[in-house]
Amino acid sequence: MQQRQTLAWDLSNPALFDAGIPQAAFARLRAMKGLAWNPIDGSETDGFWSVGRFDDVVAVSRDTELFSSAVGHIQIYSIDDDALEARASMIDMDPPMHSRLRRLVNPGFIPRAIQRYIPTVRKRAADLLGAMQAQGGGDWVGGLSKPIPIGIICDMLGVPEADRDLMIELTDHLVAGTSAEPLDPHAYGNTTPLRLLPFNSPAAHALSEYARKLGEERRAVPQDDLVSQLVSTEIEGERLTDNEYTNFFRLLIFAGNETTRTAMSHLALLVAKHPDQFEMLRHNRDLVSNAVEEVVRYSSPILYFRRTATRDTELSGTPIKRGDKVVMWYASANFDETRFPDALRFDVTRPKLPIHAGFGGGGVHTCLGAGLARLELIELVNEILDRNLKIEIVGEPEYVQTNFVNGVEHLNVRLSA
Numbered sequence: 001m002q003q004r005q006t007l008a009w010d011l012s013n014p015a016l017f018d019a020g021i022p023q024a025a026f027a028r029l030r031a032m033k034g035l036a037w038n039p040i041d042g043s044e045t046d047g048f049w050s051v052g053r054f055d056d057v058v059a060v061s062r063d064t065e066l067f068s069s070a071v072g073h074i075q076i077y078s079i080d081d082d083a084l085e086a087r088a089s090m091i092d093m094d095p096p097m098h099s100r101l102r103r104l105v106n107p108g109f110i111p112r113a114i115q116r117y118i119p120t121v122r123k124r125a126a127d128l129l130g131a132m133q134a135q136g137g138g139d140w141v142g143g144l145s146k147p148i149p150i151g152i153i154c155d156m157l158g159v160p161e162a163d164r165d166l167m168i169e170l171t172d173h174l175v176a177g178t179s180a181e182p183l184d185p186h187a188y189g190n191t192t193p194l195r196l197l198p199f200n201s202p203a204a205h206a207l208s209e210y211a212r213k214l215g216e217e218r219r220a221v222p223q224d225d226l227v228s229q230l231v232s233t234e235i236e237g238e239r240l241t242d243n244e245y246t247n248f249f250r251l252l253i254f255a256g257n258e259t260t261r262t263a264m265s266h267l268a269l270l271v272a273k274h275p276d277q278f279e280m281l282r283h284n285r286d287l288v289s290n291a292v293e294e295v296v297r298y299s300s301p302i303l304y305f306r307r308t309a310t311r312d313t314e315l316s317g318t319p320i321k322r323g324d325k326v327v328m329w330y331a332s333a334n335f336d337e338t339r340f341p342d343a344l345r346f347d348v349t350r351p352k353l354p355i356h357a358g359f360g361g362g363g364v365h366t367c368l369g370a371g372l373a374r375l376e377l378i379e380l381v382n383e384i385l386d387r388n389l390k391i392e393i394v395g396e397p398e399y400v401q402t403n404f405v406n407g408v409e410h411l412n413v414r415l416s417a
Contacts, residue, residue, distance in 0.1 A: 004037035005318075011050055011329070012040050012076050014403045021300060021406060023344065026052055026332035034318035038327075040076070048076055048306065048325035049318065052332035054339045054357060056316050060307055060328050061361030067326055069365065070094045072308030075404060076327060079195060086196040089247040091255070091305075091365065098364055100235055101248065105368065108156060108226055114372045117152055121376050124148050125383040129415075133387065137394065137414040145264035145408075149376055153256035153369075157249065158218065158225025166210070171254050173203035175400050175407055204250060211249035212242070226252070258405060259301040260373045263358075264380060265397075265408035266299030270346055271384065272391045272413070277348045282385055291348035292377040296358035298346055300331040303406050305360070331406065333357040390416045 009016055009025035016022050029036055029052035039047040051057050060067045070093050073079050084092070090101045107113060128144045146168050154164050173183055183202050185194055188209075190202035197204040215231045222228040230245050240248065271278050281287050309324045320326065334356050335343040359367035367373070384391075392414040400407035 005032055005034060007036045007038065007050065011038050011327070011403065012048070014401050017303070017403045017406070018399055018401060020399060021303070021331045021335075023335065026329060026335060029329070029332055030336060034316050035320075046078075048327045049315075049320060050327050050329060051315070052329050052336075053316070054333040054336040057328045057330065057333040057357055057361040059315065060326055061365060062363035064094045064098075064364060066310055066313055067307035068094050068310050069305075069307060070097070071310060072306070072323075072325060074305050074307075076304075076306055076325065078325075083196050086243075087198045087247070089198075089251040090368075091251060095364055101240075101244070102364070102368065104230065104233055104235055104240070105226065105248075105252075108229070109368055109372060111371055114375055117155070117372070118375065118379060120155065121148065121152060121379040122383060124151055125380045129383055129387060129389070132413075133389065133415045133417070136416075137392075137412070140268045140391075140411040140413045141261075141265050141408055142410070144380075145261045145268075148264065148380065149260035149373075150253075150257045152372065152376060153252060156226050156256075157214075157252060158223055158227045159214065163210070167253055167257070170203040170207050170210075171257055174199045174201050174207075174254055175258060175402060175405055198247075198250065207250045207253060208246040211246040215242075215245055215249075255367075256369045256372070258407065259367070260369075260376055262301035262405060262407050263296050263299050263373065263377055265411055266301075266406070267295050267377065267380065268391050268411060268413055269393065269397060269408075270295060270298065272393045274346050275390065277346060278385075280348055281381065282388070285382070285385070287348050288378055288381050288385075289374070290350060290352055291381060292374055293352050293356065293358075294346060294348055294350050295377060296373070297334045297340070297350075297356035300334050300358055300406055302360075303331045303404055304329045305365075328361055330357040330361070333361065388417050392416075 007025060007029060009022060029050055036050045037047055038050050051060055069091065074092055090098055125148060128147060132138050132143045150164055150168050154167060159167060185202060187202040188206035190205040192205050194200045214227055218228040219231050222232060230240060230248060281291055304327050306325055306327045309320050309322055309326055311322045313320050337343050339354055359370040394412040394414055397408050398410040400409050
């Protein structure tokens with residue numbers, strides 16, 4: 001029997017990501033001839049295969065029949081079958097169920113539909129940057145990268161302005177649910193066992209309850225928003241069940257907000273660290289969209305997704321057994337030296353093609369909101385450039401303690417023009 005290769009680092013340990021992406025660990029992973037086996041908590045039986053090279057990540061991502069999202073779980077830890085069913089949203093499904101749900105919301109995320117949000121994004125960016133600039137700086141995360149994306153996704157869903165801070169609070173706690181500091185199990189009036197809740201967090205219960213109440217309001221009085229569409233539209237003669245709808249709402253609030261927030265937080269870090277790169281943009285605005293792709297590549301907002309092998313197979317010369325966990329490390333694929341020359345260098349002139357893995361490895365699970373995230377980042381960069389802002393980091397950034405999202409909890413900045 002072939003001996004399993006292991007890394008000197010435990011990628012299931014959130015503490016490994018306390019200072020951002022552990023580049024040394026991922027460089028070693030990519031250098032291996034095959035895949036690396038990562039035991040969980042020293043177990044001889046429980047663990048996962050780490051996939052770090054770009055081409056291998058793409059191979060796993062695009063073969064949904066062999067590497068399933070619906071079997072097992074999309075995060076490293078395992079959950080029971082009844083929890084899988086209770087938690088399931090679109091990202092926890094394979095075709096044709098995944099395709100059925102994605103068709104429902106696709107129209108709201110096509111380029112023509114999202115263009116209408118450009119003035120709103122630009123105004124929010126201008127107002128928030130203006131307020132922070134007037135104070136000379138502050139917490140970039142709380143003052144800017146949290147409120148912009150959650151505001152836009154709430155606009156789309158029809159969440160009232162008064163409830164935006166609650167949505168930020170709940171998504172904050174969902175991320176905390178992936179780390180070592182969980183909420184009180186009974187927070188927000190939760191009585192559901194945590195194992196049945198996404199991220200094992202009572203914040204998921206609170207989001208479901210909020211979605212249920214908003215859905216009831218929209219059924220009674222429909223409006224021009226995505227929630228009205230979700231609770232009323234039929235797909236192949238069927239409507240979403242209550243559970244499908246609430247899970248969908250929760251996914252959109254989290255995925256449509258958290259990843260863009262993370263990229264916006266890293267944008268400030270990169271502007272401060274590489275002012276010469278952003279100076280190029282002041283003289284050539286045509287490079288802004290390239291710069292946004294480079295920000296997403298470099299920040300890798302979602303660090304990984306897991307799949308589960310549905311039968312015995314082989315990848316990169318490594319035998320994989322049916323039921324094995326296979327983890328696609330986007331944060332490694334985005335720095336694959338064979339795909340991105342001088343991969344550790346931040347370069348706003350880097351061509352858009354070949355595409356990075358910041359929005360997934362391709363296939364049916366490519367990020368639904370990628371176009372919206374790009375739009376929000378482009379408008380924020382343009383606003384920074386228009387104000388001729390200089391960003392200086394004060395102290396050290398505080399990262400979210402998780403190995404799932406490359407999130408920044410606090411980032412104090414000094415702003416000057």
